[in-house]
Amino acid sequence: MWRLKLLTEEEIVSLIEKYGNKKSSLIRIMQEIQKKAGYLPKEDLSVLSQQINIPLSKIYGIATFYHQFRLKPFGKHTIQVCFGTACHVKGGDEIWDFLREKLRLIGSEDTTNDLLFTVQKARCFGACSMAPVMKVDNDIYGNMTKEKLEEILKKYS
Numbered sequence: 624m625w626r627l628k629l630l631t632e633e634e635i636v637s638l639i640e641k642y643g644n645k646k647s648s649l650i651r652i653m654q655e656i657q658k659k660a661g662y663l664p665k666e667d668l669s670v671l672s673q674q675i676n677i678p679l680s681k682i683y684g685i686a687t688f689y690h691q692f693r694l695k696p697f698g699k700h701t702i703q704v705c706f707g708t709a710c711h712v713k714g715g716d717e718i719w720d721f722l723r724e725k726l727r728l729i730g731s732e733d734t735t736n737d738l739l740f741t742v743q744k745a746r747c748f749g750a751c752s753m754a755p756v757m758k759v760d761n762d763i764y765g766n767m768t769k770e771k772l773e774e775i776l777k778k779y780s
């Protein structure tokens with residue numbers, strides 16, 4: 624499985640020392656944790672809760688209220704599907720729907736349970752002549768079809 628970075632208890636304590644042991648410091652500390660880990664690991668939030676003496680439920684309340692916070696890590700590979708005009712006209716939406724279906728993503732989920740893929744909608748990649756276009760990490764794939772998508776997913780699995 625894709626390796627995740629958790630902060631050590633000492634790192635969290637040093638953030639509390641840096642920003643202060645009060646409610647108003649919480650968002651700043653959570654931003655720092657996310658900056659280091661890429662998201663807010665539940666283990667880190669538990670340590671933060673104990674160290675700063677604020678209930679975990681309150682911390683989760685903040686984490687879910689602000690869109691800037693992410694409670695799930697990004698997948699190993701990021702797949703972006705272009706939603707620019709040219710790609711939209713050439714069926715980018717169908718590629719998006721098929722991708723989500725293949726990865727079994729439901730509702731607002733954007734990352735597979737095995738943490739292999741995160742999917743995102745994107746703006747024009749500047750490759751409109753190859754619409755519909757998709758990007759996996761730094762690789763661009765044009766003239767996308769459902770068949771081609773299946774092959775690409777296998778390549779990164």
Ligand code: FES
Binds near residue numbers: 706707751755
């Ligand atoms: S609109 Fe999709 S690459 Fe330009």
